[in-house]
Amino acid sequence: MSLGLTLNNARIDYAGHTLFRDISARLEAGSWTALLGRSGCGKSSLLRLLAGLEMSDLHQLDLATDDGQPLTDRVAWMAQQDLLLPWRRVIDNLWLGDDLRRRPRNRKLAHELLAAVGLEGREQAWPDALSGGQRQRVALARTLYQQAPVVMMDEPFSAVDAITRLELHDLASRLLKGRTVLMVTHDPLEALRLADQLLVLRPSSLPGHGAELERLPGLGAARPVPLDDPALPPAQAQLIARLRDSEEAA
């Protein structure tokens, strides 16, 4: 289910102002990429552009998939807000897409995924009866239910407490193995624990170009990187310094 992506010439303008242009990146099949940068630099816009959701008047992207087929319908989206429909029970939220497209529901997969995210027995609960962390687990199960090879996540774990966030890292890292993931995050620790590569969107040195992407390698091989890995604190300090530099350059 892996699919690599190569993007070139990414550009977005809003109201005559260039947010970024000439942006290129490679997302290796089955790898996890974290997208960081100061607030308002265009991370969510870039994610929407890749997912085919960007609506600005001027936008462009040359996107090549490794199998040469269109990416359409092969991208799952996970947002900061869980976006669960409150009038549908937990399990009904998983197969919302099936119902809208009049496809048969995959009951076995839905039950398996809810069990995998630790919500066995809560299938018939209403979303409002769940904690924020549990709701984000449902959102993760719903993302996985789509069985898309590419997953775009916009600050998916930022609305939960620190411990729940660490638990969700472990869960997401295990369950999303093999998918090509692009995740916007403001959290350097999250980026370093989960990602194989880090992309920092920072002000371009070229006038009129808006932002540019800087690529930084991730840490070691094991994912998620254990919290007590000695490489983590210095890498985190370096990344924070890098992000601060790009903030000051803005």
Ligand SMILES: Nc1ncnc2c1ncn2[C@@H]1O[C@H](COP(=O)(O)OP(=O)(O)OP(=O)(O)O)[C@@H](O)[C@H]1O
């Ligand atoms: N549809 C739109 N129309 C006009 N301007 C927009 C639109 N969407 C985003 N912008 C502007 O583009 C800039 C980048 O927004 P974007 O949400 O992509 O940034 P971001 O890096 O994800 O920010 P944050 O980290 O705060 O979520 C912002 O100045 C925002 O106001």
